Amino acid sequence: MTKIGIVGASGYSGSELLRFLVNHSGQLKVELATSETYAGQRVESVLPHLRDFIDLEFEPLEIETLKKRVDVVVLAVPHKVAMTYTPQILAQDLRVVDFSADYRLNNAQTYSDWYHTEHTSPDLFQNAVYGLPERYREKIRDAQLVANPGCYPTSAILATLPLLNNRLIELDSIIVDSKSGISGAGPKPKDTTHYPNRESNLVAYNIGKHRHTPEIEQELSAIAGESISVTFTPHLVPMTRGILSTVYARLKQPIDTEKALDIYNDFYQSEPFIRVLNIDEYPQTKSVLGSNYCDVGIEVDKRTQRIVAMAAIDNLGKGAAGAAVQNLNLMFGCDETDGLKSPGLMP
Amino acid sequence: MTKIGIVGASGYSGSELLRFLVNHSGQLKVELATSETYAGQRVESVLPHLRDFIDLEFEPLEIETLKKRVDVVVLAVPHKVAMTYTPQILAQDLRVVDFSADYRLNNAQTYSDWYHTEHTSPDLFQNAVYGLPERYREKIRDAQLVANPGCYPTSAILATLPLLNNRLIELDSIIVDSKSGISGAGPKPKDTTHYPNRESNLVAYNIGKHRHTPEIEQELSAIAGESISVTFTPHLVPMTRGILSTVYARLKQPIDTEKALDIYNDFYQSEPFIRVLNIDEYPQTKSVLGSNYCDVGIEVDKRTQRIVAMAAIDNLGKGAAGAAVQNLNLMFGCDETDGLKSPGLMP
Amino acid sequence: MTKIGIVGASGYSGSELLRFLVNHSGQLKVELATSETYAGQRVESVLPHLRDFIDLEFEPLEIETLKKRVDVVVLAVPHKVAMTYTPQILAQDLRVVDFSADYRLNNAQTYSDWYHTEHTSPDLFQNAVYGLPERYREKIRDAQLVANPGCYPTSAILATLPLLNNRLIELDSIIVDSKSGISGAGPKPKDTTHYPNRESNLVAYNIGKHRHTPEIEQELSAIAGESISVTFTPHLVPMTRGILSTVYARLKQPIDTEKALDIYNDFYQSEPFIRVLNIDEYPQTKSVLGSNYCDVGIEVDKRTQRIVAMAAIDNLGKGAAGAAVQNLNLMFGCDETDGLKSPGLMP
Amino acid sequence: MTKIGIVGASGYSGSELLRFLVNHSGQLKVELATSETYAGQRVESVLPHLRDFIDLEFEPLEIETLKKRVDVVVLAVPHKVAMTYTPQILAQDLRVVDFSADYRLNNAQTYSDWYHTEHTSPDLFQNAVYGLPERYREKIRDAQLVANPGCYPTSAILATLPLLNNRLIELDSIIVDSKSGISGAGPKPKDTTHYPNRESNLVAYNIGKHRHTPEIEQELSAIAGESISVTFTPHLVPMTRGILSTVYARLKQPIDTEKALDIYNDFYQSEPFIRVLNIDEYPQTKSVLGSNYCDVGIEVDKRTQRIVAMAAIDNLGKGAAGAAVQNLNLMFGCDETDGLKSPGLMP
Numbered sequence A, B, C, D: 001m002t003k004i005g006i007v008g009a010s011g012y013s014g015s016e017l018l019r020f021l022v023n024h025s026g027q028l029k030v031e032l033a034t035s036e037t038y039a040g041q042r043v044e045s046v047l048p049h050l051r052d053f054i055d056l057e058f059e060p061l062e063i064e065t066l067k068k069r070v071d072v073v074v075l076a077v078p079h080k081v082a083m084t085y086t087p088q089i090l091a092q093d094l095r096v097v098d099f100s101a102d103y104r105l106n107n108a109q110t111y112s113d114w115y116h117t118e119h120t121s122p123d124l125f126q127n128a129v130y131g132l133p134e135r136y137r138e139k140i141r142d143a144q145l146v147a148n149p150g151c152y153p154t155s156a157i158l159a160t161l162p163l164l165n166n167r168l169i170e171l172d173s174i175i176v177d178s179k180s181g182i183s184g185a186g187p188k189p190k191d192t193t194h195y196p197n198r199e200s201n202l203v204a205y206n207i208g209k210h211r212h213t214p215e216i217e218q219e220l221s222a223i224a225g226e227s228i229s230v231t232f233t234p235h236l237v238p239m240t241r242g243i244l245s246t247v248y249a250r251l252k253q254p255i256d257t258e259k260a261l262d263i264y265n266d267f268y269q270s271e272p273f274i275r276v277l278n279i280d281e282y283p284q285t286k287s288v289l290g291s292n293y294c295d296v297g298i299e300v301d302k303r304t305q306r307i308v309a310m311a312a313i314d315n316l317g318k319g320a321a322g323a324a325v326q327n328l329n330l331m332f333g334c335d336e337t338d339g340l341k342s343p344g345l346m347p
Helices: A012-022 A063-069 A081-091 A108-115 A122-126 A133-142 A151-165 A213-224 A257-267 A317-331 B012-022 B063-069 B081-091 B108-115 B122-127 B133-142 B151-165 B213-224 B257-267 B317-331 C012-022 C063-069 C081-091 C108-115 C122-127 C133-142 C151-165 C213-224 C257-267 C317-331 D012-022 D063-069 D081-091 D108-115 D122-127 D133-142 D151-165 D213-224 D257-267 D317-331
Strands: A002-007 A028-034 A072-075 A095-098 A128-130 A145-147 A175-180 A231-236 A243-250 A274-276 A294-301 A306-313 B002-007 B028-034 B072-075 B095-098 B128-130 B145-147 B175-180 B231-236 B243-250 B274-276 B294-301 B306-313 C002-007 C028-034 C072-075 C095-098 C128-130 C145-147 C175-180 C231-236 C243-250 C274-276 C294-301 C306-313 D002-007 D028-034 D072-075 D095-098 D128-130 D145-147 D175-180 D231-236 D243-250 D274-276 D294-301 D306-313
Touching (some): A012 A028, A012 A317, A028 A063, A028 A317, A063 A081, A072 A081, A072 A317, A081 A095, A081 A122, A095 A317, A108 A122, A108 A213, A133 A213, A151 A213, A151 A243, A151 A257, A151 A317, A175 D243, A243 D175, A243 D231, A257 A274, A257 A294, B012 B028, B012 B317, B028 B063, B028 B317, B063 B081, B072 B317, B081 B095, B108 B122, B108 B213, B122 B128, B128 B133, B133 B213, B133 B317, B151 B175, B151 B213, B151 B231, B151 B243, B151 B257, B151 B294, B151 B306, B151 B317, B231 C243, B231 C306, B243 C175, B243 C231, B257 B274, B257 B294, B306 C231, C002 C063, C012 C028, C028 C317, C063 C081, C072 C081, C072 C317, C081 C122, C095 C317, C108 C122, C108 C213, C122 C128, C133 C151, C133 C317, C151 C175, C151 C231, C151 C243, C151 C257, C257 C274, C257 C294, C306 C317, D002 D012, D012 D317, D028 D063, D063 D081, D072 D317, D081 D095, D108 D213, D122 D128, D128 D133, D133 D151, D151 D175, D151 D231, D151 D243, D151 D294, D151 D306, D151 D317, D257 D274, D257 D294
Parallel strands (some): A002 A072, A072 A095, A095 A145, A128 A145, A274 A294, B002 B028, B002 B072, B095 B145, B128 B145, B274 B294, C095 C145, C128 C145, C274 C294, D002 D028, D072 D095, D095 D145, D128 D145, D175 D231
Antiparallel strands (some): A175 A243, A243 A306, A294 A306, C175 C243, C243 C306, D175 D243, D294 D306
């Protein structure tokens, strides 16, 4: 049995990880759940849906003694905080899955350009594996430090990978228009998450400035073998969970939707959590609600020689906690799908 | 292994049953899923969340040959339709779980008063067991015909049972004010389920006339040992799933909330799916979203000598398909909680 | 022209008052809009819907010099704050409309019992008029201090008045089950207004303890001529605006719905903002969205000898800012409906 | 006084027109409201928000006698139906505002390509004016037949016009990613408008095939003076009203956001219903809810040399009925803003 400690377990990624692990066959077990805000309180008093499932109290973090308690630490804390903890945890010979952005980028300059702070442990970049099994499955198995991907990047990358892998598109033509539920902003109330501001409302934000941009570009560039820049526009839509990314790119050569779908199906044929939809089917966020699935659909717009590729995920599922379980399964020799074989909640 | 046939499997109760059974350890297996509307289509083309989970095609119903295919039939069809099928199915020596109201009431006159149609097989009432395990667990185990309870009644009855069992309240004082998500109206589009009519909107309906009224009264009367009438007002609230029933009753004698909670905790102490909340905690529908749980909370209003008891369920979970799984588990000797030990989806 | 100063104009009641007055024919004009949080900022930078409508900057409050600027002050600040300002404003011989609860109750003991603080100017109670024109129209015309009613009380009282006026119900039998949108909690983000906590969720709160209870009781008692206690349960439903109050009471004598509707129609026949619905029509919150209307509907449940009376309002309209405009119109000799003759926004 | 007849007045565009005209100073008056479905019923029995505002009964359409009743006919009927009525109405020397697409395109072949039906009166194209005052104000004043623009095109065109007018962008680079509330689909219930299918859900539809595409292209081409093709992707988001169109285009030359905003402000400086937002402000649909406003915001993504232009409208306001009032005002010599000077409803 592998004992897991979740640091920041009362946040949305952390608590969703608690929820997913309820369904795990047992090799992964949460032994420690820390929370600054709720230390000393029973889990179910904060997360009432988990009543009768988790027999734990939130604890304060004691970073020095983690080794005595757990085998692996999942960091569900903000960036900057994660990079203060990670070196100390690795030094205890513990493995780490980090939900933050701190070890996703492999370039310290890019990190400081987008996050406006110096990275304090860029030496660890060489140990970090970007936790997208669809790209780095084998490396994840042995990784000491897994950087769990961002929610927007997961959807944008999974929608685009087959296009780049098969050199179907102009590299300077990629636009990612993403629409997200509000839970990505976390459990702390703020103006942008205030119900009356979001209900029946729709708005873009951080155009050209969102920090997930370099992460998308890094991974698309890696598969293309060339440096790629994308225009990325995130939007807030009135729902709690779910991201739909609509990716636009110009085709190098005419291709029809059927043929493009064949390419996608080939590319993802062994992937347990990518579902390529049939022709004329488009992904909808509710199909993957609460799950680790990513639904992908495409349409070629022949008139403009563009392809439109869409991916739908639950930002807290495949976009965060589900991906973490998948990574933990790989890291600790479990069946990769353990705890994750539940469909989305629909309607 | 028990082979299940779901008649009307593309509706909300039927499809939710498909979803729940994905998580079953295996003794219950869906062998046949019928649908008038979608016969001949793959399940995932209609229910995209179930892609990769259910390898079935919807079939037309052939009632005469059910016995060759399955061990038990779940009827997820409207009332009146259910009573035309049930005798034929029972005659094949198959067991039945019926989602409709046709065998919930034990009195043919009450049935025709509220459903405005004559019951065509009242002789089967003696074989039917009301499928609320919290009341009829033992009878369900052996039942040939289980009448799965209505969603509103489930919440209203579970909120009220301990009060009646302990003779705490005036029997003529019970008011049930229920608030429901829209999915209770089923998948067929109509004015009342049209998105623009329901979003950001709130309305009561069928006051004093809702057909779940006699079902609530029957079960409350049964535990009280006296005939009880209730005022029942259902409301539609802008959400897809979830019912919260707020039950008001006048206390015979003063009692404080703590003491009342003790009584509830005693009454439900062995129940796997009833969660009695702590003092100052009130049930919220999202805590049970997608699950088979029923969260119950209470508050005594000392000033008016009334108790307010609330129960939250997912109308498609404990209010329909979850309850059906619980009943099937009992009927076929599975662990009662098999397939159902998943928490609600929150946030 | 009457110059209005709104203290706390960036809150929801205050900003809704700004919006309503845009449609006023002109005698009422906002001269001053104060905001602690946004002092120095243009109104449209905070309230983007008002761009091109309000040519004002939010200012800090300078209470001593209000007289130089305005003829009447609308206090859109929390209780306790209101009672610190009101005496100073009245002393300047300015009239006041107060959105808070500070002058709604006419008994200092009741105030301190429910608000857990001593009232600091109970001597002003005799000058204050409860700003419900349907009850106190003539007094409002001359009032120095108008206590604008609470949103829940407005709906509960308007639903119930005709019943009490006509002595139709048992006075100890009144239960008010209210369902409200989230905007009643104001613009300041908190856990209870956090989008993921409210979307697709439903919960009761403050049962038996909500501070609007004594306000409801005071006004119902006043019309009944006897002391009345009610059980009041507010619920949060997933929408931004709107309250539906469902009121239950036991009839003294049998009466049918038609007859009861006649009584309601008589009682409200001259009221410009109360719309009594036809038989079989129930009020829905969207019919009054953004307006000053209150829609009322009723149903007699003959089986239980109870009447169910429902009232729907926009909590920021007839429940706050609309009522304030109506009161200001009365106070300053405008047509009572000036600025308010717009229908709800539907769908 | 100008007497208006609305054909199809119980649909969303028609009923919203009824609502807007309530606020008109009086020169425009609805004399006739037809409805196939509700003929013979009082308006308020179908549209409860209009109770006390519209003293009319829905009537069946008698096309031959329209001239006796009204001065102008607003057709709020589907395409194909509109082109059967329009010639008959024009023949009576009545003016027409048509909500449908039948007279928006100026090319019969394009019409039949996208609408899959032959146009039966292409000779009227020369009489029809595309009802976008921001482009065709003077022509609208004298038009016999005004083709009221589509909701998506209105937002897409208004976001893009200044870019094309000032030759800032590569003409083959335009992508329109639109997100719409559900009310655009009309009041007739169907699968796509069924509440459980849309709540908390997000999906694209009709990619490369939506019939608003040629309308966008026609108007963008007209201002550019060259033929333009766009990739247009509409999405359904969980809200009733509102469209946000996010338009992407590649800049011919570097330009910063400030400079681009200057260009937008110049272009729209005299427009009463276009509000160009400040730098760092993005349009949100709620700011224009229920109004005739279009909020426009832009951001230059320097890294990719693209401009992102966004426009938010209420699809039933500026996207339909509001625009119709604006057009009627122009056609009949009223102040262009009469009936339309109300802000959006926020929060």
